[in-house]
Amino acid sequence: MTTINVPTREDVTPANQQIFDQLKGKLGFVPNLYATLAHSEQALGSYLAFQNAKSSITxxxxxxxxxxxxxxxxxxxxxxxxxxxxxxxxxxxxxxxxxxxxxxxxxxxxxxxxxxxxxxxxxxxxxxxxxxxxxxxxxxxxxxxxxxxxxxxxxxxxxxxxxxxRIPVDFPAAPELKPRRAAAE
The missing domain is CATH 1.20.1290.10 (AhpD-like)
Structure with missing residues (x-):
């Protein structure tokens, strides 16, 4: 199976390096999933614009x-x-x-x-x-x-x-969810 790496700042385009710097300033780090989007020259910026667009669901x-x-x-x-x-x-x-x-x-x-x-x-x-x-x-x-x-x-x-x-998760693992009972439906 091919392993997909998490790119570092040095591995990405200058535009993505700027986004990494902004993320690090805002979050304190660049989450692995965002970094993985930077394999594409456009995907990280496009995704963040989509994610941060104005919405009534906030x-x-x-x-x-x-x-x-x-x-x-x-x-x-x-x-x-x-x-x-x-x-x-x-x-x-x-x-x-x-x-x-x-x-x-x-x-x-x-x-x-x-x-x-x-x-x-x-x-x-x-x-x-x-x-x-x-x-x-x-x-x-x-x-x-x-x-x-x-x-x-x-x-x-x-x-x-x-x-x-399947890049590494860099947040604490979420607790396991116990199966729902049919009566909870």
Whole structure:
């Protein structure tokens, strides 16, 4: 099996070196998954622009989508990173585990979002119309629906990149998620 390396600053183009410097200044390091995007001259900058674009799905809501999608796609890298970020935005460890299972019983709006994000991911975009209706009934808008799907796409990109490259995870491992009971559905 081919090993995909994590490029260092010296391995990437000058444009990507500038992005590495910005990331290091902002985050204190360049996460391996971002560095891996720099194998392409354009992908890192394009991805960061996509990820940081204005959206109505921000903060806790964005982390709900990131965690639910990463769980469905079984991305150990993104689960590790977003478990850390989820804690930073105020979720408890138990809430993070519940969100990963596609639920958020502690908040009706976030629950509708988690359920929809999981369903959209599992069904490759063919969302259950009842979950779309429940999402809108929970107070989300059609703009939020579109933006939530964009966040699903954003997270799917990095989930797939890690699944393909298997680069080392440089965040603390996310706790294992216990299987859900059918009654929890």
């Amino acid at each position: 903060g806790k809501a964005r982390e709900v989508v990131n965690l639910a999608v990463s769980q469905v796609n079984e991305c150990e890298y993104c689960l590790a990173a977003h478990t850390v970020i989820g804690g930073m935005v105020g979720f408890t460890p138990d809430q993070i585990l519940e969100i990963r299972s596609g639920r958020a019983s502690f908040d009706a709006r976030l629950d509708a979002l988690a359920r929809l994000a999981r369903d959209v991911t599992e069904r490759r975009g063919h969302a259950d119309p009842e979950l779309v209706d429940a999402f809108l009934a929970a107070g989300w808008t059609q703009e939020n629906l579109v933006d939530a799907i964009v966040v699903v796409g954003d997270k799917t990109v990095t989930n797939y990149l890690h699944a393909t490259t």
